Amino acid sequence: MRELLAQLETRHSWQSLWVDGHEWRWLDTQTSGPVTLLLPGSVGDGAMFVRTLLSLGARMRLIAVTYPALSDPAQLADGLAAVAEHLALPPHRVVGSSFSAYWSQFYALKHPARVTALVVGNGFVDGTDLAANPMFDRQFVEGVSPEELHAQWLDRVRSAPEAPLQQLQEIMLAERQSPANLHARFLGVVRSQACPSLPLPATAITVLDCDDDPLIPANVRERLRQQYPDAHHLSLPTGGHYPHVLNPSRYEVFLEASN
Template sequence: MHDLIDRLESRYRWSSLDCEGVTWRWLDTAGHGPAVILLPGSVGDAAMFVRTILSAGERMRLIAITYPELPDPRRLSAGLKAVCEHLGLPPAVVVGSSFAAWWIQFFALHYPEQVRKLVIGNGFTDGSDLAANPLFDAAWVGSVSPQALHATWLERVQKTPVSPLQQLQKLMLEQRQSPENLYARFLGVVKAQACPELPVASKDIVVLDCLDDPLIPPAAQERLRMRYPNSRHVRLPSGGHYPHVLNPDRYEGVLLDVAFE
């Protein structure tokens, strides 16, 4: 994974924007195809999409964004809008994974004119969908320090079998993601409330999930799909909670289909 990240960062340059006291960072492939914004979940920065960016970055204009330590979907949405304005982006395909899949719904709520398509990937409706998992217990997250939460997750990752995902998460937590950033995202998850109805056409919404997702229970997946009953539902047979890492070809195929519709 270190080699892939090195290739990514030698090919594309990081840019940044300060907005309301926090910093947004991104990689822009400047590809000639449609604009597609990629936003990672709780663990990791924009380079979590390394396989997708290296493979498809010339066919689409992929803007992979590392968002700051904010749990509030309104501030995250306003910051993303500022990045879009800074880049002069037309309405884009906005893709969120996990925590970002939740808060991009609020981006679409407040700034529908910026959204051509919305891809809600491995997401959830509100914090109750993950409450049964001890690592997303609201009482624990609310009482633990950012440093302790970060250390807990790093230890958890270090103990899992070596795999591309394990190596990528380990790299992120050891070198690239601060305790404050990780903590803000977890706080956002456990405090998450369902987004109101979106002013976006159902045909422009895609709900993407994986049969083998270990974090989002089947009932929570179904609940999210039923929240958008007339949208496009895509279920991958494999990919876990990170199809952009574990099933990159199928994931890339979905993005290409959506972007070029």
């Protein structure tokens, strides 16, 4: 996995913008055609989409975004809008994963003219959906220090069997994602409240989930689908919580076909 990251970052350079004292960073394949923004979940930076960027980057303009240590979805939405304005992006598709699948809805809510399509991937409606999971217990997340939370997650990843996702997460946590950033994202999850109705047509929204997602239970997946009953619903049989890593071929087929 380290070799793939090196290949990616040789091919595409990181760019950055400071917005209200917070640094946003991104990798841009700069291909002609429609634009797709890729937003990672709680763990990792924009290069979590390394397989997607390397596979599709020569055929599609993909911009993989690393967002700063913020938990408020409205603030994240406005920050992303500032990046889009800085890059003079035309209206574009936004693909969220996990926590960013949640807050990207607020980007569509606050800046609908910028959004042609929204993919809510491996997401949830609000913090109650994950409260039964000790990792997302609100009292724990709000009480633990960023350093302790980060150390616990790094230990958890290092104790898992070696695999591409495990390797990628370890690199992210050990070398690239600060304790403050990880903690802010977890705070965003546990404090999340349902997004109001979006000013987008249902045909512009896709709810993507995986049958074997270990973090998003079946009832939570169904609750999110019911929030967008007329949207396109795509359920992959495999892909876990990270289909762009664990089921990249199917994930990439979907992105390219719906571009």
